[in-house]
Amino acid sequence: MPKSHPRNTGAPNEESNDTPVTKPIELQPGSREYYESLLYSLTEGILVFDMELRLAGFNRAAEEMALLPLAESLGRPASDVLGKANEPLVELALRTLETGRPHTGFSAEIFRQDASRAPVEASAAPMDDAEGRPVGVLLVLREASRIRELEEEVKKSERLAYLGTMAASVAHEVRNPLGGIKGASQLLRDEVRGLPNEESLAEYINVVIRQVDRLTGILDSLKGLSKPVAPKLLPVNLHSLLDEALTLMAPDMKKHKVKVRRDYDPSMPEVVANESGLSGVFINLIKNAVEAMPRGGVLTLVTGIPSDFLYSTIKTDKGKKTMVAVKVSDTGSGIEDEAMKDIFNPFYSTKGGGLGLGLALSLKVVEEHGGTIKVDTEPGKGTVFTVYLPVYR
Ligand SMILES: Nc1ncnc2c1ncn2[C@@H]1O[C@H](COP(=O)(O)OP(=O)(O)O)[C@@H](O)[C@H]1O
Ligand SMILES: [Mg+2]
Structure with missing residues (x-):
């Protein structure tokens, strides 16, 4: 949003008003322009709220992420600025204000003004003045990298x-x-x-x-990459799907000495889903997990209602939906930081003979169900893929 470009607030252009001449600006470290430029250039969205949780500041990335012109919203309450759909983010800011402690690494979705959604990672930190008195709260939004990658x-x-x-x-x-x-x-x-x-x-x-x-x-x-052909949606028992996938992978797991642990939540509701699509998702994830442990390891399947409050329900135009989560964890190679942005891209593979379609297709199927996939990994230690799916009634 060029109009809020802080570089335009610098010294007025001396040459002429109608010919925009861009002179290189010398930035003095520590100057106001310096910090404005810094905020402007950050790809993280930054929202600053005062002690009454009213919008006190923002940067360009925040505007772009929310697709909101924020200049008009300065001084307005967070719940108005972000809208009802973004209540979890407001709650996050509120909790940070109340507890005075930072909250980091929340996975959330930002509901934009045009009704589209973007997965973000949100952090909130209390803001103090030079004397250490609390003056407000800082909300930092980072677009989940895989989505950014796919979008761009x-x-x-x-x-x-x-x-x-x-x-x-x-x-x-x-x-x-x-x-x-x-x-x-x-x-x-x-x-x-x-x-x-x-x-x-x-x-x-x-x-x-x-x-x-x-x-x-x-x-x-x-x-499978072509447009969805309106799949049949039926109540699906995720545990049976997982067990089927395990049976299919059993020979490979035996060959590579992979042990299986299952921790299924017996109260898991069925999800209304495209059964063969979801089955493919779990087969892909389990296959990847096994392939990440060529010299053995433990494959763990955990199901349940997610404890992370931002993921426990999802708000859609059809109302609030409960989410269920399926975690597929391995104790394998893990994924290097560098590769994380690519793994959901079609044809990205680090395996000789790998097609690189497993995760791209899996994400597509899960998103078609209104869900999402989260990855937590530690190179050398292992990886957790969490599939979140809404329960439709
Ligand atoms: N559980 C995992 N552990 C480590 N790396 C993984 C895991 N799952 C996926 N990957 C990485 O993501 C890439 C893409 O996976 P995928 O789309 O299934 O394609 P493929 O399995 O054919 O390579 C893999 O090549 C691998 O580098
Ligand atoms: Mg694969």
Whole structure:
């Protein structure tokens, strides 16, 4: 929002009023301009509230995140500024004021003025003056990096849908000739029977058939990227889905000496969902977890109502929804900071032969259900993927 660009509040342009000439501004460290520029440049959204929880300051990123022109809101109560939908953020600020203690690392969603939502990580800290007297509270909003990545790099739904439509049509076109190749190869395998070099010929033909199968598998995954075809929504028991996924992965887990722990909340409600979509999500997450522990480890599946108050309910246009959470944890490689921004991007993979579609598709499915996926990881220690899903009634 250029009008609140603090650099424009600096010395007036001496040259002329109608030709905007940008002179490089020398920033004196410690000067007012210096701090204004700092705030302006931060990609974190900053909102400052006074002791009565009225808006006392903000930066550009906060405006962009909330899609709100905030200048008019100075002096207005936080609940008005942020709106009813953002109550958790107001509560966070209020709790910080009341307790005088910082609260960090809250995962929340910011409801923007245009009714879209953006996952953010929110922190709040009490603000003191030079004498240490409390003067207000600082709310810091950071757009969850994976979303920012998807929005910026893939332009999320549009580009993904475009990519998906492209991929699906290519997949469709390529499938038929592949079917032909496979059919012919199978016939050929029968034809070479009895020849003196049957064994080596059959082996070559089998390579062709196996690789064709692999290509067909890739094409099937690609089809999942195309626009959703209004999946059937039915009540789904998440525990059965998880157990099915475990059964499917059992041979791999045995091979790599991966132990399984299950901590299922018996009071978990069913969720109304696209069963095969969600099943794919859990298979992907469990598969990734197992692949992250090639030399063994523990896979833990935990279900329940999330204790994090910002995630325990979600407000939608259809009212408040209870959320359930499924945690898939491993004691594997963990994910380096550098890679975190990429893991949900289609075709990002650090595995030889990996397709890099598992997480992209999983996130897409979960978001179609109105849920989200959170990642906590520690390189060398392990990773926790938490799937949050709303319970619809
Ligand atoms: N549980 C995990 N532990 C460590 N890294 C992971 C985990 N899950 C995903 N990743 C990282 O994210 C990347 C993308 O995952 P995914 O989309 O499933 O694709 P793929 O498994 O085909 O590589 C992986 O290549 C890996 O680097
Ligand atoms: Mg995967």
